[in-house]
Amino acid sequence: MIFGSGVLRSMLITLKNFFTSYFKGPEEGGIFTVEYPETRLPEKERFRNFPFLVYDRNPENLRCVACDICAKECPPKCIYIVREFDKEGRPLKRPAVFDIDFTVCMNCGICEEACPFDAIYMDHEFEIAGPERQSRLLYHKDDLLKSNEYFHKIRPTDATAIDQQRREAEEKKKAAAEAAAKAKQPD
């Protein structure tokens, strides 16, 4: 081997890449860049960034029942929930306050896993940035609420499966209630 041939060989590789960048596709050694603001990578369905709360027809009808499980399971404890009370002081099955501190959240997805009511899911939205952190990055209930349709849009497979499950559970519940009612009637 002549001294210097290794250098020449490695230079050929870069030259090859220089030329293929003009002619070939991203997989064959062409330009690999995705020009972000204009074109985007296809979103992966399971991609998780920050959590959001799902509501079913309107924002009043949110699935969250303020059970506080996600707040307890959250590893860095970034969720804060206060249950809503009605005028007589009885607890309602919905949160009055639901805050997620995005400056602490670590996008681990454990809240989504732990939620027994299919109420909290991980969003695909990542374009969050701002000059102010203490108010802007503390997301309140209203900022977090997103519709089930949106959930269907970003994660069709999961959303359909979950809807199916919920429907089944509801039917079961209904059937059980009917059965109970039936059982009651003869008495």
Add this chain to the structure above:
Amino acid sequence: MAFTENLSSVDGGLKSELGKKGIVVATLNELYNWGRRSSIWPMQFGLACCAIEMIATACARYDIARFGAELFRPSPRQSDLMIVAGTVTKKMAPQVVRLYNQMAEPKYVITMGACSIAGGPFIDGYNVLRGIDRYIPIDVHLPGCPPRPEALLYGLMELQRKIDGQTIEKTEWYQKGLKREYPVPECGPHGLIPKFNPEVWAPREVDHRKERYGEPVLIGKKDKAPNLDAPVAARPAATSASSASQPSAS
């Protein structure tokens, strides 16, 4: 490296002259902002996990070079943008502040990732600084753990938008008497001295997390140590395979 002398490159006379000529200033402004926004050179400075995403942003898939921002300068003197990418620990914070002081005006800071914004998931650590904005002013906060490379590009564009909104006369670094050099904290016996710089940062008025769990979350605080000496039934001592009882669900 010692503190540095700041020499402003535009003197007062020139500024007042510019003030008289509306159109000239307007175009000058545009030119000035255009120049700054399209040539943001970040500092080659990574702290933790987010630094890898920062490198990924500079790499082929995302290519921050398209915005003219790929010249990662190793020296703070030549860089415009400090991307605080990763957890700032109490041991590291003085260095980060010093680096900020060493940068030349105009300088910008992006805090990338939850850790550098507020301590993020490591907020309870005894050596973790809860946000670098306790000591230096931040231009763009970019949450995520870690933010995607696209998110960093978005943060960069957000910074560009911020630059577009500035005018040459009102930019902070040409104002008289404004100090953009912040005292470097020291390592004390229990943490940093001072805990924060009240000129830059003030505690949150209502901090739910603190109210509920206390300063650091220490839910694993226990009063009784496990007794490993106690013999375990039905368990041969020397083998590593354990036949422990079923984990119990409560």
Add this chain to the structure above:
Amino acid sequence: MEKIFSARDPSALNTETLEINFGPQHPSTHGVFRMNIVCDGETVVSLKPVMGYLHRNHEQIAENMSYAASMPYTDRLDYFNSMSNNFGYSLAVEKLANIEVPERAQYIRVIMAELTRLVNHVSVIGFLLNDLGAFFTPVLYAFREREKILDIFEEVSGARMMCNYFRFGGVKYEIQPHILQRIKEIVKKFPKFLEEFEALLSKNEILCMRCQNVGVLPKELAVSASITGPMLRASGVDYDIRKVDKYSIYGRFKFRIPLGEKGDVYDRYYVRILEMHESLKILDQALKDIPATGELVSKKMAPFLKSPRNFKPPVGEAYGRVEAPKGELGFYVVSDGTPQPWRYHVRAPSFINLTILEDMCLGHKIADVIVILGSVDIVLGEVDH
């Protein structure tokens, strides 16, 4: 004249050593590592590593939360290889609570761990070349391949880097056939990339000049200093935990362990390249043998997916270790029967591999220090845990 000539030897110039402080902010200390170097001209006389600039109290935090909640934190230990960190931690806890892992999950784990190894080794070589002074090109080629694998990770687990994919007794998500197909494609194309990468680097005279006979680590010192991973094997010690412990299902695969000759930087570089080839072999076999269906999490652990806080391993201790891309990653967990571990300790490979940094660097030039550090392959998240 006294000043110019040394008092002891009048014929020799009176020289002073120069103290240089590398880092914590330095372009090529791989994060916030710091070295206090005393050098004579450009030759290193003494080198003291200073760490802790990224000491983010992983152990303290983990002792204050449930077992499963520590899983995402292990991602952030060695942030290149979240999957193998997950692997180590779940092995330790599975040992602690005596949990079986179903067949399909085992295969998925191995596939993910080996893909991680590819990601790590290819990027490490890229960074090593960066330290050698190449203007980012090898890193960019490496990251191009890394992106392709990260796409898989994202599709499987939902995150590019911080996968949080493993669960005690299995894995979190199903891996669909089309993803397996894509992994197969990557495995098929990877050797071609490696070939190109090697053509770019392996025979390059400048690289050889810079790497050969630099930072030699003798066999005996390597063993005594508890060096693990490719660094140990580059010194010629045959010790790979995948072979020794045969944890998970590594006993089923046929692969070889590449061993270096001299233990210098070049050997460490080349052993990594060879290891990637072996990883591809494992991936090939695993992708062929993976059962098409099967449960992902063992029955015993399935209820705890929904409520990790209720998982209470019996009182005891366990030490689980895996062959992470950087070396032996061990987790030492002591349980006191409550949902939070009593003691949680990480045996971080790159932290311990740094022990002999000074021994390797003495007598070399400053430029070599950077290269030797690059060849040790440290990640500060792990070093400082």
Add this chain to the structure above:
Amino acid sequence: MDTRFPSEKAYPFDSESSVGMKTEKIFSMQTLDQIFIIAKKIILGVTGHFLPDWACLLTSILISISAIAVLGPFTMMYLTLLERKVIGRMQNRIGPNRVGKWGLLQPFADGIKMLTKEDIVPLEADKVIHFLAPLFIVMPALLVFAVIPFGRNMTAVDLNVGLLFFIAVSSTTTIAIFMASWSSRNKFSLLGGMRSAAQMISYEIPMVLSVVPVIMMAGSLSTNSIVEAQSRWHGLKWFVFTPWGFLGFIIFFLCAVAECNRSPFDLPEGESEIVAGFHTEYSGMKFALFYMAEFMNSFTLSGLAVTLFLGGWQGPFLPSWIWFFLKTYALIFVMIWFRGTLPRVRVDQLMGLAWKFLLPLTLANLLVTGFWYFTSRPVRIAGSMVLLALAFWILTKLNRDVVPEKRVYHFAE
């Protein structure tokens, strides 16, 4: 035989007559070839009517100077863009493309930013020298433009010792770099400065010696005459096509890369080792000047390499200045290509390469050139090739420590 003796003035036409020709054949090749000369002539002709002679002379000088003063920074600005684009392409990415069409305005944006950036002088620095260093580094870089023949008749000053002037002036860069490194009071800067002093002094020697064969064959130190000496075969009889010329060119080019501190010899500013080297403490416009000097140096040194070995502006069909710029940019492309591919060598290896390898090789090359001079065609080609190959082989054998070892790797099952 022909090339031994530099032809005297071998211009195809007199510069005076070109003005006259303009009226007849406006778009002829010659006009295109001499377009800048003609422009200058027209300006001088216009001003000559109402200006005294001395003022005319002054204008003429001013025009040349301003042409260079514009060309220098302008080249530098676009070289930065070229480098970023080309390296981007080599790395499978696009490179700057958002600032103006294809990123063409990127250099201006950088310039505006640099101009308005704060200028920091460290408190401990030696302020005068710290201020002077960037000026001292740009001056020689601009001065050497004077002797580069950009095209036919397009040499600003046709010095009869042009080559000597070039080498002498460009070597003062070392002093400027050392000034910068010393005055900054930064250890990394100092290390960079020491490295650069050592490097530039050692590479000066093989560089000058590699030029000597050209001087021997051309018989002149004037850059113009050297170009003229390569004018045969329709301007394709370049020195690089001879064995000694080829080797001389390679050595000269390597030394040139080392002289302007570019990869793989960019030790003085090796960012992975010593942060930013000698300009660690410089910011704003002063840093821009260093940046500018680096690119202008790489341009002028490529230009000199073209002049000496690649026939300068000689070439068929195209106008002479286009030929010159084509060749120069090709060499600059190679420099960028080096940067995009190669890792950096170490200090001692760098020195070893200069003293133990390149220097003996240049000496052998000198010998071969003498052999070439005194023998006739069939013998001299074969003979000099054999001699050079022998020298190369012996030197690689003697420099065994840098030749890669063969490694064997074992596998454990």
Add this chain to the structure above:
Amino acid sequence: MTPEEIKNKIQTALPGTALKWVRDTLLIENPQDLPKVANFLKTSEEFRFDYLSSVTGADYLQYLEAVYHLYSMEKKTGPFVLRARVGRDQARIPSLVPLYRGAEYQEREAYDTYGIIFENHPDLRRIFMWEGFEGFPMRKDYVQEDSEILEASDIEWLEKHQVQVPEGMKKRAEELKKQGRRAVAERPGQPEPQ
């Protein structure tokens, strides 16, 4: 080999060492015997535990503990776990660095976080925290500072650097100083109800 046999073997080779099996680990009752035992395990033909994988400190409230995981690279066996217990106040264990170089940083880490002093360690300094840090943060009784309340020392420092401090913060710091307290995390966090 059964555990008892191993124990007997070590005790016959090194008479006078008190050993006890704790689960599947070997407790060395007198920490001063540790280097002897480790040396025997490393050199004896039967064991050849030449690789010290991990050194860990742990706090068991009554005592501190150092746990050593030994493996054999030569014979590919292991782990063999040694543990040594010391009191909280006089936590001194002989260092294993002369035997295993790999213990160097890990012992420094255990010293930094638990305050176990390893005798004969060549360079026993804090490794993660800075010199001048007080307390051993991984011990169970360590109390962190409150990061949002300025103390008198902070105020003093800030005033020295000409930083404007709001009156409220000054007042609070003065109060704390009067009471002679530090601003520690006042509510040390309640253990979650099990």
